[in-house]
Amino acid sequence: xxxxxGDSPYAFTVPPSVAAVxxxxxxxxxxAQRLGLVLDEELTSDLRLLTGEVVTNSITHTQAACVVSVRxxxxxxxxxxxxxxxxxxxxxxxxxxxxxxxxxxxxxxxxTKWGSQPCVAGKKTWFELAVPASVxxxxxxxxxxxxxxxxxxxxxxxAHLRMEHQAx
Numbered sequence: 001x002x003x004x005x006g007d008s009p010y011a012f013t014v015p016p017s018v019a020a021v022x023x024x025x026x027x028x029x030x031x032a033q034r035l036g037l038v039l040d041e042e043l044t045s046d047l048r049l050l051t052g053e054v055v056t057n058s059i060t061h062t063q064a065a066c067v068v069s070v071r072x073x074x075x076x077x078x079x080x081x082x083x084x085x086x087x088x089x090x091x092x093x094x095x096x097x098x099x100x101x102x103x104x105x106x107x108x109x110x111x112t113k114w115g116s117q118p119c120v121a122g123k124k125t126w127f128e129l130a131v132p133a134s135v136x137x138x139x140x141x142x143x144x145x146x147x148x149x150x151x152x153x154x155x156x157x158x159a160h161l162r163m164e165h166q167a168x
Contacts, residue, residue: 009080011069016059024068025051031070032077037131046110050127051079053103058083058125067121076112076128084122 010031014024025048032039032047039047051068058066058081066083089104107114111127118124 009069009071011067014055014059014066014068016063016065018056018059021052021055021059024055028068028070028079032072035072037072037077039131043129043131046129047077047079050107050111050129053107054079054081054125054127057089057103058085061085062122072131075130077131078126078128080124080126082119082121082124086118086122088116088118088123089125090116 012024012027014020028051029039029044029047055066055068062083062085064084066081069080069082071078071080107127110129112130114125114127116123116125
């Protein structure tokens with residue numbers, strides 16, 4: 001029996017290089033699409049921007065690799081970045097001419113929710129984006145057994161989940 005999707009995150013490690021951030025952004029967007037989420041241009045842009053900010057902060061401040069995980073909870077997409085620094089993040093006071101220090105203000109402004117919490121590895125910084133029902137892939141597909149007989153009609157989101165669990 002498949003586990004609820006929230007219990008089955010997709011995770012990957014990002015090497016300790018700012019040059020690795022664009023690939024991390026792409027992987028997060030691709031994962032959301034693979035889950036059957038049809039993100040409009042604005043949601044895709046926000047997802048890329050927020051992922052880039054949180055991953056860049058992690059790499060810049062720790063000089064170490066981080067782990068990015070992606071979960072979908074039915075109405076929200078959650079991206080978590082785990083790193084080795086136990087210091088919780090908070091927005092800084094950037095001056096007008098500063099070239100950095102505004103990333104968490106963007107996260108706070110664009111994310112539905114966000115935060116930072118301690119964990120065994122150090123800390124986990126996360127954000128959530130609301131994914132309206134109108135952009136969740138709900139086209140019905142027929143799930144089939146190994147012998148080819150139809151089992152039931154399920155949504156694309158559930159079909160992706162079922163396929164991932166069957167492949168494991």
